[in-house]
Structures are given as structure tokens and as C-alpha cells.
Amino acid sequence: MRQPDVTVVVAVYNTMPDLTTCLTSLVNQTIGHDRLEIVAVDDGSTDGSGAELDRFAAAYPSLITVVHQANSGGPAAPSNRALDVATGRYVFFVGADDHLGREALERLVTAADRWGSDVVLGRMVGVNKRYVHQEIFDRTRSDVDLYDSPLPFSLSNTKLFRRELVERHRLRFPEDMAVGSDQPFTVEACVRAARISVLADYDYYYAVKRFNSTNITYRSDHLARLECVERIVRFVAELVEPGERRDAVLRRHFAWEIAKLFRPDFLALDADTQEQVRVRVGKLVREYLTDRIRDQLDPDARVLVGAAAYGRPADLLAIIRQTASDGLPPTVVRDQRWFAAYPGFGEPDAGLSEEWYEVKPTASRWLAALNAVSVRWVTGADGDRRVQILARSPRPDLADLVGDDLSVQVGAAEAVVRLLPADPMGTTVEATFRLQDVAAELTAKGTARAVRIRVAGSVAVPLRGLRPPVRHRTMHRDGSRLHLVTINNNHKGQLAFTVWPVTLRRVAARLRRRLPRGGE
Secondary structure, three states: OOOOOEEEEEEEOOOOOHHHHHHHHHHOOOOOHHHEEEEEEEEOOOOOHHHHHHHHHHHOOOOEEEEEEOOOOOOHHHHHHHHHHOOOOEEEEOOOOOEEOOOHHHHHHHHHHHHOOOEEEEOEEEEOOOOOOOHHHOOOEOOOOOOOOOHHHOOOOOOEEEHHHHHHOOOOOOOOOOOOOHHHHHHHHHHHOOOEEEEOOOOOEEEEOOOOOOOHHHHOOHHHHHHHHHHHHHHHHHHOOOOHHHHHHHHHHHHHHHHHOOOHHHHHOOHHHHHHHHHHHHHHHHHHOOHHHHHHOOHHHHHHHHHHHHOOHHHHHHHHHHHHOOOOOOEEEEOOEEEEOOOOOOOHHHOOOHHHHEOOOOOHHHHOOOEEEEEEEEEOOOOOEEEEEEEEEOOOOHHHHHOOOEEEEEOOEEOEEEEOOOEOOEEEEEEEEEHHHHHHHHOOOOOOEEOEEEEOOOOOEEOEOOOOOOOEEEEEEEOOEEEEEEEEEOOOOEEEEEEEEOOHHHHHHHHHHHOOOOOO
């Protein structure tokens, strides 16, 4: 019997009706059933998911293997069970409430074979406002470095892994972690991999947020999430030697999981739980947060975790209240250095040195928090069509902070940027794109691409969309070809471009939809 190219692993617990969509997307993959194996493990579902797995297995007996087991409390045990019976050259993990683009597996396996990749990421998109970090998917790359890329911010296991790598290092999911068990698996696979690749040319994976938020990740409380991040941080510390490489991975955990523990919902916790979270986070900060990591964090995250470790509890609560109101603190200038004057700044007994409050050029998420206020079509002196976007920053001092280091982009298409004179309420940024640059960048495939802001070459930040949302459309001619260019808010509320080719077939289909049917 021929070995399948890829085994898809599906850990299932109460995911109806999304499970049906997931399985349908798998059996319809263009890679073909002779190259595919699906192993689904039902982890004691009570909503009919087990019966739905059996229905699909009966319809595709040579394709789908179903294992039923008692509930284990998380996805780790069913994933491990599936790995034990997988036979494909590669394994791919898919959430039972998510689904794949029809060509996903064929494209992933082709890329892995072509480049000799041990791990391949295909572009993920969020559904129902599910957040998916997009920075790693800015372009297709055959070789990505874990320590010199945004990869640490995309550590879910929803990737293609060479099974020989998995078995050689006996990679498995820690079954005593109810939340986040995929991260140790993915981190070690990426550390061990000879080559990691990224495909950004197709929507490979649709990550779905359930409307009832029954997924265990959404239901987990502060202490469960804290225990998870403690495990992950210590796992990385044991796996990677101290230095820049370890810091590159751990920065994600301090910027993301740890800082998120101090979101506004922290204020609703009882005092004992607040103190337990503060003390345990403080221990992680003192043990693993180096000066290098500290200086790469955005000011709000840096001050929050610093206050937990070295500051006064009252200051920590005051900082959380300020961030909850989405208000930026005053900016203080000392010796040509800029500081975010959060509660406790400048007070000798606050416990934090001024380095914790400093605003650095790399803090793009903090400095480039812009809101789009208008979009209009203009014609340049050369006759070329352009789109001009005006966006507002709440910072009157934006020009002093970023100088000429602010860029506005759609993929690789870059706008001409001008900062207008500031006023007491903030600064207006004018960004002008040439339509021909945007149309060329989006390759006329109809995929929405958000407008992003970048400061000094650091992490790009999406531009917040128009309020209320307004759709802007125009036609762009490129030689004999016509494209419809649309600018509106995407499902995340970010300003985004979409470019569609105008073809006779598409025009005819549109006319058919508009014309009345015979007899009506």
C-alpha cells in the first residue's frame, strides 16, 4: 500500500456544526484521496460530533480513521493518539471548528517537497472576528528563521510538519496542559527543523471563532492561562540557551500572553487572585525578562509587566485603568529621550527605573495607532490616478517621535507619507498610493489586504478603518485590462484594499443577477 503524503490530525470535542464544515473541506482537498489520510479522535463529545465522525468515516472508509475515547480535558491527548497511528510523510493539524482552502494540502506538500522543508506555514485568516497574527504571512519565503522573524507570534500547531522530524525527536503534546499544549510542540519542531517555510499566496487555513466561544482557549481563566505561560516560558528556557535567540522567542510570551493577563478584566478579579497573578508574573519577569526583551516591548506591555515585578500594586491597577480607557499617558521629554508618563513615572519609590517608561522607535504598535478619517480619489500631475488616505494620531508630538520613519503600506506597495501640522488633539497623517502600485501588488485576485503602518522598520500595525464604515470604489486601467479597486473596512475593522479584474464573464454574471427573470 502506498504511503499517503499527508495525515491530517483532527482532535474533536463538541464542535458541531463546524465539524461538518471542517470534514467537508478535508475530503474535498485537491491533493486527492490516494495521497491523503485523515485521523480524527473524538475526545468524549456529547453534542453529536462522534456520530458525525462515524458518518463521514462510513462514507469514506479508506480515507478517514476515527478513534473514540473518554474525555481527556484538552486537545493534547487526542492529538497524541492520532500521531501514534499516523502514516503520512507529513502531518497537518486542523482544529475541528476550523477548515481549509480547497488547494491547501496540495500546495503545502508541493512546497515542502520542493524546498525540503520540515515545517511549512500556510497563510491563516480569521473567521467571525477571530484574531490571527498576520506579520509572518507578509510574503512567501522558502526559508524562515525562528529567531529573526515574526514566527514566534504564530506558534499554533496548524502547520505542515515532516513526520520523520516529529518521530525522530518524539515530539508530543504535554497532556497535563489544558490550554496552550500546541506551543511546546511547535516551538521544539521549529527549533529542530532544518528549514521552515511560509506560503502567503493563498488562504490556506480558516480559523473560526465560535459565536458561543465554547473553545477552551476562550473559556480559560487567568490562573489557567498563567499556568500555561509559566510552562511555556520554562520549556523555552530549557530548550534554547540564554542569549538573543532565547530572547527572540520569549519576547512573544511577555508581549502577548503575559501582558494580556493585565487587560481590563483583571480589575474584576478578587483581590487574592489579583495578588497571585501579580506575584507569579513578577517571578517570570525577574527570572527571564532581559533588558533586550524589555526594550523591544511596547511601552504599555513593558510598564504592566514591570510594575508586576518591581512596582507598587496600586500603580499596576492604575496603569490597567488607564489602558482600559484607551487613553495615552502624557509624554515627557528628558535629554532628548521620550517617556510615557504612566502612573508611577518619576516617583523614586515607584520601583521602576525610567528605562521601563521610555518610548523607543521600535514601539510601532504604540506610536502608529492611527484611525482612518477619510479616503478620496485624486489625479496626480502626471495624470496617474491615486488614492489619498487621511488618518489621525492622538499624539500632537507624533512628528517629533517618528520623524521620517513612518511608512504606510499595502503589502509591498508604499504610500507617499506627509505629516500635517499638529493640533492640540493630535496629528493628521496623509498617505497617497498610486493605484497602479496597489493593483500590481494585489495581483488582481480579489483578496483583501489591510493598510499597515510601520515605524522605523519594526512590526507593522493595521490602520483602523473608517467610522462609520464607507465603501469607496473606482476603476483602474492597466493597458487593455480593467480592475475594480475597492477600499472599505475588513471584518476586523481595518481599512483594506481589494482589487478584482473586470472580465466579460464577471460583467455578464453581474448583469444576469440584475436583469429580471423571464415571466417575472
